[in-house]
Amino acid sequence: MFNHIVCRYNEIATKSGNRAMFERRLIDNMRAACSDLDTKLRFNRIRGRIVIYRDENNEFTQEEKIAITQRLERCFGLDSFSFCLEGERSMEAVEEMIRKTVPAMFAPFLEKNGVVHFRTRARRADKRFPGTSKDIEIAAATIVENIMGEGKVKVNLDHPDVSIGIEIRENNSILYYDSIPAPGGLPVGSNAPMLALLSGGIDSPVACQMAMKRGCHVDFLTFHSYPYTPRGTVEKVQRLADIINLYQTPRGILYACNISEIQKLIRDNCDPRYRTVLYRRIMMRLASKLCTDKKRYAIVTGESIGQVASQTVENMSVIEKASDYLIVRPLCGFDKNETIRRAEAMGTFETSIEPMPDSCTVFAPDSPVLRAKLHTVEYEESKIPDLENAIQQAYDTMEIY
Ligand code: ATP
Numbered sequence: 437m438f439n440h441i442v443c444r445y446n447e448i449a450t451k452s453g454n455r456a457m458f459e460r461r462l463i464d465n466m467r468a469a470c471s472d473l474d475t476k477l478r479f480n481r482i483r484g485r486i487v488i489y490r491d492e493n494n495e496f497t498q499e500e501k502i503a504i505t506q507r508l509e510r511c512f513g514l515d516s517f518s519f520c521l522e523g524e525r526s527m528e529a530v531e532e533m534i535r536k537t538v539p540a541m542f543a544p545f546l547e548k549n550g551v552v553h554f555r556t557r558a559r560r561a562d563k564r565f566p567g568t569s570k571d572i573e574i575a576a577a578t579i580v581e582n583i584m585g586e587g588k589v590k591v592n593l594d595h596p597d598v599s600i601g602i603e604i605r606e607n608n609s610i611l612y613y614d615s616i617p618a619p620g621g622l623p624v625g626s627n628a629p630m631l632a633l634l635s636g637g638i639d640s641p642v643a644c645q646m647a648m649k650r651g652c653h654v655d656f657l658t659f660h661s662y663p664y665t666p667r668g669t670v671e672k673v674q675r676l677a678d679i680i681n682l683y684q685t686p687r688g689i690l691y692a693c694n695i696s697e698i699q700k701l702i703r704d705n706c707d708p709r710y711r712t713v714l715y716r717r718i719m720m721r722l723a724s725k726l727c728t729d730k731k732r733y734a735i736v737t738g739e740s741i742g743q744v745a746s747q748t749v750e751n752m753s754v755i756e757k758a759s760d761y762l763i764v765r766p767l768c769g770f771d772k773n774e775t776i777r778r779a780e781a782m783g784t785f786e787t788s789i790e791p792m793p794d795s796c797t798v799f800a801p802d803s804p805v806l807r808a809k810l811h812t813v814e815y816e817e818s819k820i821p822d823l824e825n826a827i828q829q830a831y832d833t834m835e836i837y
Pocket residue numbers: 632633634635636637638639640641657658659660736737738739743744746747794795796
């Protein structure tokens with residue numbers, strides 16, 4: 437029944453000067469997300485909306501609807517979308533579209549309940565069209581009642597089984613039923629790219645998603661301690677990166693860096709209570725090097741205040757001083773349950789909870805320092821012989837996936 441898709445955006449609409457850039461970026465991303473489908477799609481920008489046409493204006497099949505929905509649901513910047521019919525700019529055309537679709541759309545509810553609760557929602561994008569939106573809604577509801585017959589349908593504004601949307605535009609009118617929610621935010625690529633510190637845990641994949649939601653493409657850096665952590669540690673992070681990459685094109689690159697040699701130096705030379713903070717500072721230094729080389733403008737982490745010993749405000753301050761880059765911590769104000777809900781919705785949760793040793797726990801002390809002081813940490817660091825060389829060595833042997 438439906439031969440095109442109306443896509444709505446929200447935050448982009450508030451951009452004045454560079455709105456066209458955001459719209460083009462969103463279209464590029466939607467096109468890329470659907471590029472693996474056989475269906476050829478055309479994308480048009482039409483005053484405040486993006487419209488997707490199927491080639492030759494044929495109707496979408498059910499399989500195509502499902503496949504396209506799956507892809508558009510992951511496009512940041514998009515607020516919602518609807519599969520629609522298109523007609524001329526007249527009430528006659530609207531009536532025709534209602535006639536064509538209402539019986540089939542109402543049938544399941546009629547069968548189940550004997551009556552269908554429905555509402556009509558109209559929007560006059562073209563204000564020259566006669567009557568108010570309310571007038572159009574009432575006229576459309578009357579058409580529905582006439583088609584379906586008295587007693588079979590009932591207007592219900594608050595809890596309808598079926599909602600019929602009508603838009604009157606400059607050159608045409610459209611009719612749709614479902615408005616499918618999309619993630620909102622800004623299109624990936626509309627802001628500067630970042631480097632995410634990706635562990636195998638629950639938090640960092642969610643942090644990546646939130647950076648992408650603000651328009652930042654992310655590459656990933658994971659640290660491992662092979663042979664003190666198994667190969668599976670990196671393999672698990674790889675699977676997480678695959679899921680996160682469903683939300684951005686081009687795919688983010690995964691870099692894997694072995695820090696076991698540096699960890700041994702820390703174990704052998706420093707106060708054990710400082711190990712975790714020292715590891716984290718090394719991670720920041722390696723991440724900063726990669727940012728400089730690959731032109732990434734910030735480091736994203738899954739840290740949340742007070743969650744574990746390394747995440748006290750004091751320790752986080754000392755850790756971030758190891759880098760000159762902006763450190764972005766999107767989960768800072770979340771409690772664990774909020775993060776878990778997002779991980780479940782994104783599809784990373786199941787993978788994240790698979791048990792696997794993390795690099796941070798290698799030689800981890802029984803009682804780590806909770807409120808590290810910068811000068812003490814710098815003193816501990818100064819006890820490590822040839823640290824710069826060890827960092828460079830780890831950096832140079834980094835693997836790319
Ligand atoms: P996560 O669930 O993301 O692992 P967490 O609550 O376990 O987070 P930490 O392990 O202290 O907390 O890590 C905090 C953040 O530091 C992580 O979210 C991640 O961004 C980064 N990080 C920790 N370990 C690693 C690692 N091995 N490789 C890359 N980044 C890491």
